[in-house]
Amino acid sequence: MSLLERLRLLPDARRRRGARHPFVAVLLVAASAVVAGARSYTAIGLWSTNAPQHALARLGARVVGSLSVRVAPSAATIRRIVGLVCPADWPI
Secondary structure, eight states, X not given: OOHHHHHHHSOOOSOSTXXXXXXXXXXXXXXXXHHTTOOSHHHHHHHHHHOOHHXXXXXXXXXXXXXXXXXXXXXXXXXXXXXXXXXXXXXX
């Protein structure tokens, strides 16, 4: 089973209203940042902010505007989503 398939099995505990980023996309962005060497939520947020558009597209980041610009989740959003998946004090 691929990582994408496993992540799709996780329940999204967020309320529908206000959820701007796809659940699996946030987790994929976080995982990609960690694979690239990020070791904190701040570093993960920096990686996601600086990720190229083609990478964000492959990871499923949300599209904004008529120019179809991909927007990465913020470090706070990533921290919140990872906290839902791993509620214990899981160190990154």
